[in-house]
Amino acid sequence: MQKFSFHTHTSGFDGQNTEAEMVEAAIKLGWEKIGFSNHFIVYPGIENTKMYAYAKQGEYNSIYSSTFEEAIDKFIAHYATIDRLKKETGFPIYKGMEVDFFAHPSWREGFEKAVTILKPDYTIGSAHFIEYQNTLYNAHDLKNASPEEQKLLLHRYWQNVRAAASSNLFDFLAHLDLMKKTGLGLGSEWMKEEKATVRTIATAGAKVEINTSGYKFSPTDPYPGRRILKMLATYHVPVLINDDAHKKSALGASFDKAEALARQIGLEVLTFPRRSPKTPFINHGNNQILI
Numbered sequence: 001m002q003k004f005s006f007h008t009h010t011s012g013f014d015g016q017n018t019e020a021e022m023v024e025a026a027i028k029l030g031w032e033k034i035g036f037s038n039h040f041i042v043y044p045g046i047e048n049t050k051m052y053a054y055a056k057q058g059e060y061n062s063i064y065s066s067t068f069e070e071a072i073d074k075f076i077a078h079y080a081t082i083d084r085l086k087k088e089t090g091f092p093i094y095k096g097m098e099v100d101f102f103a104h105p106s107w108r109e110g111f112e113k114a115v116t117i118l119k120p121d122y123t124i125g126s127a128h129f130i131e132y133q134n135t136l137y138n139a140h141d142l143k144n145a146s147p148e149e150q151k152l153l154l155h156r157y158w159q160n161v162r163a164a165a166s167s168n169l170f171d172f173l174a175h176l177d178l179m180k181k182t183g184l185g186l187g188s189e190w191m192k193e194e195k196a197t198v199r200t201i202a203t204a205g206a207k208v209e210i211n212t213s214g215y216k217f218s219p220t221d222p223y224p225g226r227r228i229l230k231m232l233a234t235y236h237v238p239v240l241i242n243d244d245a246h247k248k249s250a251l252g253a254s255f256d257k258a259e260a261l262a263r264q265i266g267l268e269v270l271t272f273p274r275r276s277p278k279t280p281f282i283n284h285g286n287n288q289i290l291i
């Protein structure tokens with residue numbers, strides 16, 4: 001079974017264990033390496049959104065930043081801890097980040113600057129929110145919206161995933177169909193959006209993950225589900241298997257299931273967030289601006 005994960009979270013952000021505790025657990029499991037990918041979420045005025053209030057109740061609002069400076073400061077401290085641990089343990093630890101992509105030129109500019117300062121080993125592109133009418137909606141808000149709004153928000157969600165894929169800013173994309181945890185977007189009418197997204201991913205040469213935390217919601221399907229994984233295989237899009245562990249006991253969860261599924265579907269599974277050697281870390285290609 002695979003002995004690593006590049007999608008994990010620690011305390012200080014929304015994980016439950018420290019970097020040291022996670023590394024200790026990985027070594028105990030006989031793992032080869034680990035990558036930490038805490039949330040990098042920058043959106044001006046995010047503290048005024050409804051979802052920020054839930055996060056505050058759950059005490060994980062520290063993952064949100066209103067400015068790039070704020071997010072950079074959190075990562076400087078976190079990456080220093082990783083550097084120290086690398087020296088102390090000699091264990092291969094990689095510095096990643098799970099980034100919420102927003103299709104605004106000013107966001108891109110801020111993010112590119114952040115990357116030159118922080119120098120992460122890899123970046124994961126994510127969409128946990130839907131931007132609509134100058135605010136952010138999370139999965140919970142989506143669930144509580146009217147049926148018409150739900151459709152519109154879901155379309156926007158997929159548009160943003162495509163924009164993230166073609167941005168060339170990320171080594172791979174996380175949990176493509178995350179919004180299915182609301183129970184929405186599962187019908188066959190959504191296959192058109194999914195297919196368009198897979199085509200965009202293939203054209204951009206992007207990679208995606210099989211995120212085993214999806215098995216918490218469905219016994220048969222990770223994120224993305226089989227329907228999308230089959231499309232990805234058709235387009236020869238490579239994948240990484242990750243656990244999205246927010247605590248040490250979740251390291252490697254359901255990797256056996258995901259590996260069996262990848263083999264059955266015929267997906268190429270990567271062992272590292274592989275970046276094209278020809279592409280500099282930040283590609284200043286055309287960004288698709290949606291809003």
Ligand SMILES: [Zn+2]
Pocket residue numbers: 098126128174175
């Ligand atoms: Zn995520």
Ligand SMILES: [Zn+2]
Pocket residue numbers: 007008009098244
């Ligand atoms: Zn995550």
